[in-house]
Amino acid sequence: MTVATSDTPLARFLHAYFSSRIAVIATLVLLLLTLAAICAPLIAPQNPYDLTKLDIMDSRLEPGKVSSDGKLVYLMGTDEQGRDMLSAILYGLRISIAVGFASTAAALAIGLALGMVAGYAGGRIESLIMRVADIQLSFPPILIALVLLALSGPGVGKIIIALIAVQWAYYARTARSAALVERGKEYMEAAAGLGLSPLRIVLRHLLPNCLPPLIVIAALQVASAISLEATLSFLGLGLPVTEPSLGLLISNGFQYLLSGTYWISFYPGLALLLTVAAINLVADQLRDVLNPRLQGI
């Protein structure tokens, strides 16, 4: 029996993950989209928020038309204010992806902490946390987000808070059930038998073993957070008009959709679809790789 030092759980995971061609493509697409979103100010042909750069003469130009000053080709057309759609989409993607990832990361941290505490401590603390989560989960997410946003008004910070409020309960539930399963395993007993401190047992032994299902849920939740944010923005409750996300762009073009000016809604919609689909495919592959039932340890 030889010991390959490279045979770490991470190396095995990466090997299994990239064995699927679809997963590789989806990951690449997601990376490209994220990179484009991060670099939007550098690569966008126009700053869509700077109203002085917009020319009302270029309003609702078809994709491929040249701007009135002849400097710019509108690859994806323009909206009714003469804004370059490609630039708007890149900036919108930036906001959508940032909101999706930030809210998921924060909700994961909160839900994980509460779920682990519930699973490890048990008793009244567990009942309290889990009943709150149950109540939360009995309402549709969009309803909770709508109510919160109606009370607080639009804004990036506020929509992130609304998305956290909607999501944390999923993680708390999953973290608790994973913690309950892992707590019954012998290595937890062995760790207690070594006289390790409870904090160390939770952080070093319990937490890493509870992560796989949570990673899968987090990946799926990024996609649903992005689409929920798009929905809220489309309804006018999400982000302010000055910081248009993909949902708001779709909403802006919606009224022209039937008059043949399809591109104002179509291209942001396509970008949204591509992002959500790529994230879902990545999450699917994560689930397949991390599913203990499909794993031959």
Next chain:
Amino acid sequence: MDSAREPVLEVRNLRTEFATSAGVVKAVDDVSFSVARGQIMGLVGESGSGKSMTGYSIMGLIDPPGRVAGGSIRLNGRELVGLAPEAMRQLRGERIAMIFQDPMMTLNPVLRIDTQMMEAVLAHHAVGRRRAREMARDALARVGIPAPEERLSAYPHQFSGGMRQRVAIAIALLNKPDLIICDEPTTALDVTTQNQILYEMQTLCRESGSALVWITHDLAVVAGLADTVAVMYAGQLVEQGSVRQVLEQPRHPYTRALIASVPSRNPRGRPLAQITGMAPSALTAPSGCRFRDRCPRATNICATSPPVDAEDGHDWRCFHPVFEEDR
């Protein structure tokens, strides 16, 4: 026996109870025994006889709804029952170690071996990480793992079952505990590996002077390994003494029946000797002698609690013990 030697572990009238919806279950009822330095005691019993619960009680690892309801557990004269949880935690892994049944499950799958071994050292000793790693490597070498330096940076899945159990033993030995409790650690291993590990455990205990409580249902293991034997039935000790006394001159009918049902002792071609009936749980056990409804020697008097008789360090809990002349 070695009564001259001071006992490392002294258990007196230990009672461990579980509060269930069906009532209080006495998982361990009035159990007393002691183990001396370098001595190996086999704790034998069927599933559910309370032998593992005795081990967990000593470790202080009984979780609610269970609790140690009475009796005394002394380690080197220090009382463990009622000890503050923090003080008990300091003792665990340091003065008392436990080795568990399933080597596949006893190591954390996501942590490297060196991480798991070093944290066992660092939890109890103020030494540097380098020193802790050296101690871990030495411990691996001591249990016969080849190339210990390389093995330290491996993950549990890269080890076979026998190797993993050796690692678990190495972890238990790390802090040179006074007492090691082994909960059927070789049951999940194949016979050759089992024999190797038994032999090594015996040598290691003799060398380090650790006392060993070996919980098992396998009399053959006890015969080859232990110095003394305690036999448990439905939460109670029914017989204890030296290996020779208990295995060669069993006094309690249950011990006798247990020994008679070991396959190798039965002549070829004859049906295996069995004990009739089912082993009771601590909840369903009859009053008086708990073995009486399965016992061929039972009489009316067995409905009352049997006395503990002793002779030459060999004691049994029975009204009708078996003596040579009865055979």
